[in-house]
Amino acid sequence: MKVLAVYSTKGGVGKTTAAVNLAWEAAKDARVLLWDLDPQGAATFLLNVKPKVKGGVGALVGGQHKVSGAIRSTAYERLDVLPADASYRDLDLVFDQAKKSERRVAKIIEQVEDDYDLVILDCPPGASLVAENAVTAADAIVVPLVPSPLSMRSLDQVTEFVSESSSRAPVVAFLSMVDRRKTQHRVAVDELPRERKSVIDVVIPSTVHLERMGSERAPVGSYAPATEAARAYAALWQRVRAVVKLRTEAPTPKRKR
């Protein structure tokens, strides 16, 4: 089983959008669990899953409840969600009070090691203990960057945060919400992948097709498969997949729901 953390210190850069679309792409032939670690529950919402965790996330961390009982299936084959609810607001505190506080996420996903090929962690922004947990558990850290001087700072912050943690996972950054009408964005697309080793040359455009995810409550590939956005996430998944060396069996036959 491989683990991806979709993470940035910066908010609103497209982490959740990437987490949901990568999860959907990966689920074409892998068994995927998307863990929503953000109390806002945006990934949970976008995949149309009820934001309810029985006993709260504290019961999962404390071991009173098994993770398998909290997992929900989605409308998509092989794609499940571990939803977030308001109890995730206290997750930093819950981890802080636990033993080996930075390894709790890794410990919890060990419970489902045989059930999934890939776990994607949708992280809240900021340099929290939740983020440290996600980074520690991850085989790769996927970082969306909106072209601006500030986003470069956040890439530096993420790189520093990872290097200060016990994680040795590579950082895979990509440009997100790119508007090629803007000079600054075009310059970033041309220069960043050349200048920064961790920035790959897959570009996610700024587009209404992605904005629509909130009203469709679905991954872009499911309702607008022929768009540049859907193709860009498919390309992003192929690159990330190569980094984490995920291999899967042939897709299982269609499951009835």
Ligand SMILES: Nc1ncnc2c1ncn2[C@@H]1O[C@H](COP(=O)(O)OP(=O)(O)OP(=O)(O)O)[C@@H](O)[C@H]1O
């Ligand atoms: N490429 C894009 N084009 C247009 N809109 C986008 C794109 N990517 C994301 N958005 C929109 O931008 C907003 C922020 O995206 P998203 O929630 O994925 O960011 P985030 O980094 O997860 O935010 P947070 O830090 O709050 O968790 C959302 O309304 C989303 O629909």
Ligand SMILES: [Mg+2]
């Ligand atoms: Mg988010």
